[in-house]
Amino acid sequence: MSRLFAALFLLTASFTAAASPYTPARASNAPKAMEARKTADGTVEYVVTNAPAAADSWGNAAGNQYDLVVDGAFEGQTVAVLHLYTGEGFDFSLPKAALGEKGFNVVRWVNQPPPVEELQAGLAKSSQLWVVSGPGRTLTDAHLDVIDEFFDSGRGVYIWGDNEPYYADANAVADRLFGGRMTGNLPGTVTVGVQHEAGKPGVARGHDITTGLEHLYEGVTIATLDAHPKLQPLVVGSAGNVVTAVYDHDGKRAVLDGGFTRLFINWDTAGTSRYVKNAAAWLVNYERFGEAVLPKEPLATR
Numbered sequence: 001m002s003r004l005f006a007a008l009f010l011l012t013a014s015f016t017a018a019a020s021p022y023t024p025a026r027a028s029n030a031p032k033a034m035e036a037r038k039t040a041d042g043t044v045e046y047v048v049t050n051a052p053a054a055a056d057s058w059g060n061a062a063g064n065q066y067d068l069v070v071d072g073a074f075e076g077q078t079v080a081v082l083h084l085y086t087g088e089g090f091d092f093s094l095p096k097a098a099l100g101e102k103g104f105n106v107v108r109w110v111n112q113p114p115p116v117e118e119l120q121a122g123l124a125k126s127s128q129l130w131v132v133s134g135p136g137r138t139l140t141d142a143h144l145d146v147i148d149e150f151f152d153s154g155r156g157v158y159i160w161g162d163n164e165p166y167y168a169d170a171n172a173v174a175d176r177l178f179g180g181r182m183t184g185n186l187p188g189t190v191t192v193g194v195q196h197e198a199g200k201p202g203v204a205r206g207h208d209i210t211t212g213l214e215h216l217y218e219g220v221t222i223a224t225l226d227a228h229p230k231l232q233p234l235v236v237g238s239a240g241n242v243v244t245a246v247y248d249h250d251g252k253r254a255v256l257d258g259g260f261t262r263l264f265i266n267w268d269t270a271g272t273s274r275y276v277k278n279a280a281a282w283l284v285n286y287e288r289f290g291e292a293v294l295p296k297e298p299l300a301t302r
Contacts, residue, residue, distance in 0.1 A: 068209070080126035080128070082129065083132050116143055155285065179230075193214060223259070
């Protein structure tokens with residue numbers, strides 16, 4: 001590459017963090033190397049090169065600059081969590097720390113859902129709801145009414161289940177919101193790569209949530225999502241089963257996932273932290289809400 005061409009490439013590929021919450025890596029599983037530079041006016045500028053990004057020990061691009069959004073992008077936004085399974089030492093500390101890098105606060109209701117009025121009040125202050133299902137149904141129809149209203153308002157819902165029977169509340173929520181469902185019990189423990197063919201094992205190519213992810217741990221034991229015309233597969237497990245899928249229609253977003261063990265077992269295996277951050281960033285639904293979901297203080301001055 002000539003010096004002139006290199007200079008032109010760096011100039012045209014630069015990106016200012018103030019322009020949007022997204023990094024230049026957005027929707028690229030294997031992003032190009034980039035550097036963050038602070039300009040004289042305090043703006044953070046990413047300069048993209050033509051070289052591949054340095055990889056971590058699992059083969060994913062190393063560094064938060066290859067996440068979907070910049071650090072602190074959603075400072076002040078809240079992730080509400082109905083944390084209905086806490087066995088095996090699952091205290092949500094690992095995903096909470098990861099979400100904090102992007103500015104999210106986490107508010108949890110642990111083991112049992114709160115009274116309906118408390119859930120409604122908590123969700124009124126939240127950008128999204130995560131439901132981590134236990135083995136038995138604990139959410140009432142009144143709880144589902146509140147979650148349905150929240151979802152209809154355009155705020156995101158992440159529905160986490162796992163191997164049978166740990167999807168009772170997950171199925172109740174998914175069925176109410178869009179008719180989704182998961183079943184079964186399959187062994188996992190495999191790190192999958194990027195899909196090269198639809199329906200084959202791997203993570204989807206070119207989705208916002210899979211930004212910076214060429215390798216992802218599928219979970220320990222996992223459920224399988226039923227086929228659904230409005231669910232787009234995001235992760236297909238090593239057994240060829242759909243583990244994770246996204247709903248993105250009519251300004252509403254949700255993720256349905258049959259492998260919540262990723263949130264606390266083998267966390268340091270391929271890609272989990274980045275995946276969690278990207279999923280939360282996508283569920284904020286910036287495309288619908290725009291600058292209303294960004295910090296009041298512009299990113300450029302932070």
